[in-house]
Amino acid sequence: MPRPWNKITIPKSELRNLYENQGLSIAQIASRLGYSSSPIHRLLREYRLKIRTISQAKEKFKISKKELRNLYWSQKLSTNQIAQKYNCNHTTIVYRMKKYGIKSRGHLGLTRPIRVSKENLEYLYRTRGLSLDKIARILHCSEGGLQRKMRDFEIKSRPISSRACKYKKKDFSGSLTEKAYMIGFRLGDLNVSKGKSVISVRCSTTKRAQASLIKNLFSPYGGVATTKAKRGTIEINVFLNNSFLFLMPKEDKIPDWVTKNDKYFLALFAGYSDAEGSLYLHRMKKRRLKFFARFELNSYDKNILKRLWSGFRKFGIKASFPSVSHPAGTPCGVKTYVSNKDTWRLAVSHKSSLWKLIHFWERYSRHKDKQRAIRLAKRNIILRNQMSYCHRIDLSIPKIP
Numbered sequence: 001m002p003r004p005w006n007k008i009t010i011p012k013s014e015l016r017n018l019y020e021n022q023g024l025s026i027a028q029i030a031s032r033l034g035y036s037s038s039p040i041h042r043l044l045r046e047y048r049l050k051i052r053t054i055s056q057a058k059e060k061f062k063i064s065k066k067e068l069r070n071l072y073w074s075q076k077l078s079t080n081q082i083a084q085k086y087n088c089n090h091t092t093i094v095y096r097m098k099k100y101g102i103k104s105r106g107h108l109g110l111t112r113p114i115r116v117s118k119e120n121l122e123y124l125y126r127t128r129g130l131s132l133d134k135i136a137r138i139l140h141c142s143e144g145g146l147q148r149k150m151r152d153f154e155i156k157s158r159p160i161s162s163r164a165c166k167y168k169k170k171d172f173s174g175s176l177t178e179k180a181y182m183i184g185f186r187l188g189d190l191n192v193s194k195g196k197s198v199i200s201v202r203c204s205t206t207k208r209a210q211a212s213l214i215k216n217l218f219s220p221y222g223g224v225a226t227t228k229a230k231r232g233t234i235e236i237n238v239f240l241n242n243s244f245l246f247l248m249p250k251e252d253k254i255p256d257w258v259t260k261n262d263k264y265f266l267a268l269f270a271g272y273s274d275a276e277g278s279l280y281l282h283r284m285k286k287r288r289l290k291f292f293a294r295f296e297l298n299s300y301d302k303n304i305l306k307r308l309w310s311g312f313r314k315f316g317i318k319a320s321f322p323s324v325s326h327p328a329g330t331p332c333g334v335k336t337y338v339s340n341k342d343t344w345r346l347a348v349s350h351k352s353s354l355w356k357l358i359h360f361w362e363r364y365s366r367h368k369d370k371q372r373a374i375r376l377a378k379r380n381i382i383l384r385n386q387m388s389y390c391h392r393i394d395l396s397i398p399k400i401p
Contacts, residue, residue, distance in 0.1 A: 008043065010033065012049075015043060015044065025087065025089070037089075063086065065102070068082070068097065068100060073102075073105075078140060079093040079094055080140070080141070084137070114139060115139075116139055121146075121150065121155060122155060126155075126158070168222075169240060170222070170241070176257075176264055178267075180267040180271070181268065182217065182246075182271060183247065183255065183271065184268035184270065184271025185213075185275050187275075188271065188272045188275025188276040189205075189275035189276065190203050190214075194245075194248060197242065198240065198241065199240040199242065199245065199247060200238070201218065201237070201247065202235075203236045204234070204235050206233055206234065207234075207369065209369040211226060211234045213274065214238065215236070216366065221240055222238060222239045224237070224238050225237045225238075252300075252303040254268060254304060254308075259307065262315075265311050266361075266364055266400070269308060269311070269364075270361050270366075271364075273297065273361055273370070274366060274367035274370055276299050277295065277297050277370065278298070279374060280293075280296075280373065281293055282294040292349065293349075293377035293380040294354075295347065295354060298325060298345050299343070300339075300341045301344070302342070305345075305346040306321075309322055309346055312353075315360070315398075316353070317357050319346055323344065326342070327342055328340055352393040354381065355378075355381050355398070358377050358378065359397055359400070363400050381395075382395065
């Protein structure tokens with residue numbers, strides 16, 4: 001998981017002493033150290049310290065019924081003020097009041113009015129950009145009361161895009177090469193959806209290299225959250241701003257601006273192949289050299305594969321014309337998965353063509369596993385080229401646009 005913008009650093013020994021030995025609550029630790037509760041809670045999880053349940057946390061908070069009634073009814077303190085006084089959460093006070101049978105002033109119409117003008121509230125909320133929670137602490141009132149006050153004053157809430165969020169987001173760099181790669185990778189292996197002010201990118205994989213690629217690709221622009229599912233997969237969620245709207249289309253075609261430029265075309269090919277491509281050593285029977293490197297793309301996107309095949313011809317790369325490798329309704333793969341669509345295949349096995357292709361792929365690839373496979377394929381081609389009975393090819397590095 002990437003480092004959040006509000007990441008804090010507290011030694012594990014110090015946090016363990018405060019939380020476990022001294023028995024302080026998360027709110028009390030946050031108040032003592034001058035932080036909010038969320039970073040403390042996150043740090044406890046990172047250090048794998050056992051977090052107390054809500055019932056356990058409430059049991060550790062000690063206040064008598066007489067004392068609580070005096071603070072709430074005699075001194076007229078709000079539940080938020082009492083919570084701040086005891087360095088605990090507001091809900092803990094509400095829970096204890098229910099347990100003691102202390103009635104709420106709000107239910108009886110005795111809530112102390114919030115004394116703030118419309119101008120001052122707009123200044124705190126709009127000009128200073130404070131959250132309702134912070135304003136409630138300044139005015140010593142509840143957040144719910146502030147929301148009612150805002151409705152009375154007809155003060156509109158800030159748009160979601162301007163509110164505080166866990167991860168800061170940055171605009172896309174504008175690099176067309178990077179954009180082409182991202183589009184290719186998205187077409188191959190990413191699920192993209194749009195919220196009101198956020199572009200969500202999701203992926204589920206069992207490959208650590210795939211998860212690392214996605215993190216490195218998107219972390220400069222937004223938050224990347226990675227979790228391990230019970231089924232053993234790595235679940236990745238990326239949160240970006242609207243400058244990444246170009247990732248939304250999921251169509252079986254390559255954009256025209258990509259096909260018109262060789263560099264962008266190869267970058268998109270690299271992204272698509274990092275997601276869907278396979279480069280392996282194919283076992284051949286009755287041959288002196290038993291293994292031959294081979295490249296394959298297996299996908300439902302027949303039009304994308306046909307466009308790649310056409311683009312390869314410009315670089316002198318011979319590839320098999322895309323054809324159906326697994327018809328719809330037939331088992332494919334070791335787990336006998338049955339697909340509802342035809343699976344199409346594009347393959348390159350000719351030695352000179354494969355030599356060119358893997359050099360182009362290597363130039364733009366960001367997938368460590370694929371880069372390792374490319375190195376193995378290079379060795380195989382060099383070895384094949386040294387065999388006396390094999391046709392020799394020029395092993396010079398092809399020019400990359």
